[in-house]
Amino acid sequence: MTARDRVAVIIEDDADIRRLLEEVLEQGGFETHSAGNGLDGVEKVRRYRPTLTTLDVSMPGIDGFEAAKRIRAFSDTYLIMLTARTEEIDTLMGLESGADDYIAKPFRPRELRARIDAMLRRPRLAASGVDGEAGAPAPAGAATPGAAAGGAVPGASGASADPATAPGPTPPPAAVVVPATAAGDEGWIEHRGLRVEPDMRLVVVDGEEVDLTRSEFDLLSLIISSRRRVRSKADLALALRGESYVTSYYVSDADKRAVEVHLANLRRKLGENAAQPRWIETVRGVGYRLTADDGA
Template sequence: MSSPTGGPQTAVIIEDDPEIRHILAEVLESAGFSTVSVGNGIDGVHAVLTYKPLLTTLDVNMPGIDGFEAAKRIRAQSDTYIIMLTGLTDEADVVAGLGAGADDYLLKPFRPRELRARIDAAMRRSHAGPGGPATTVPSQDTVGPSVPGARPVTSDLPTVSPSAPTPRVPVASEASGTEAAASVDHHPGATVGDAGEWLEHRGLRLHAENRLVTMNGAELDLTRTEFDLLATLLESKRRVRSKADLTLVLRGESYVTSYFVGDADKRAVEAHMTNLRRKLGDSAANPTYIETVRGVGYRLTAESA
């Protein structure tokens, strides 16, 4: 992956475990990044501000300041894409991480190939300017290590933990035919059309091309992920979107059975949705904009109460 000046893009690794730092460096270097590794949160914040990385991986449990505080400090001064890595599994921890400024949340133990797929997906969708094309990302077979001797990622790389990884569940088994359908049900009162048009629902307006969201005329400040989730729901109207479906939308992948979505992915979608609803002033119990369809996913509320 090259920077506008022709050299490799930089990624910062903030992780106190040397073995995990080594695995992360291998994955990122195989994706074409030049890596900078540090072992604590304070040094990590300084590294991000110094090297201005395109992407940062951030551990939660570290000496000094933890990953949540580091994410807040980084996000206050940088738009680097943050992937938070942690063994914490509670939904509250996921919400806290995403609320602190992380863009993605990956549970340990993780498969290096899964991290590589998330990195590729993140770069496809997160660094296109408003209305501009996304940055080109090397394919999985492309290897562009920035350090001599760096090895490409293969299926033989170890997982971060010796414990057996949780089996992944095929997306196709989680979604109904209705959710997988490509058609979109039109609903009166909402605008759907070219990228240059506004999507509207109950005073909520979104312009996909310019990446603008307003509510009753006031502009909202959403993260990239929150914007993409809201845009997907506005486009889908009353059609329910499953958490698996929304995960693939955020990855920029097609809805096909060869991609897998785990529990961590679903928790991340739930956490992003919690943050989005908070910014909309919405309530899951009595929603104005976004309904939860229990056991399935999310959809827009009806146009009129």
């Protein structure tokens, strides 16, 4: 990650905590922009397009849960909620609102920096227009709007614009784009109509693309790659923090509940019934694994 990418927005109504967060993040090389309420914070995320956003829950105006939902409508910024509200329902609401992590106040600056570093080691979502920007450059080789509408194309000045005087029928395009879900594509992992492409971070169910959050995709990719091997909640929680298989890291009950919430949201988006799972099977008291292949 370059220095240009290290931009953070701090949404916090307590001035002392806001200054502390600015100091912690600036020591980590971030350019910071702060807001004292949810509405201003959402607008700063829209304006500065940060890599990281910290968000208080209890604020004047819209609260952190609503601010998170609005931010997630246009941004894939890494989102950390910081709050003194530590009840389980608050943690679940924060994660369901789109937070990547949920840290209770008072927090330790070293822990906050460690969690941020772990998140930044995780791959970001592929560009998918989530920020709603117009005028993004087209991929190399893509048809330009003018060409699609029959306008002039650079290098084609000798072609006739009148179909009646054209030397012959317009030839078909030189290349046909093959859908990414075509059978046999390299890189795709498939199981019972569910297809995952880890590098492009794409998920397709029965031919339809499914939009997942970063954490939901990471969990699905881990489970489908492990096939029938059980992945424990602690294992999955560590993987989400970028510390897969590092047993020296502590995994709290809140971390495990976060995995449960992400899995529940993932199943809902996939259209899976947890009682009769098509893809993700719960191994009670242990964790999760891929369901058996048809006929197995």
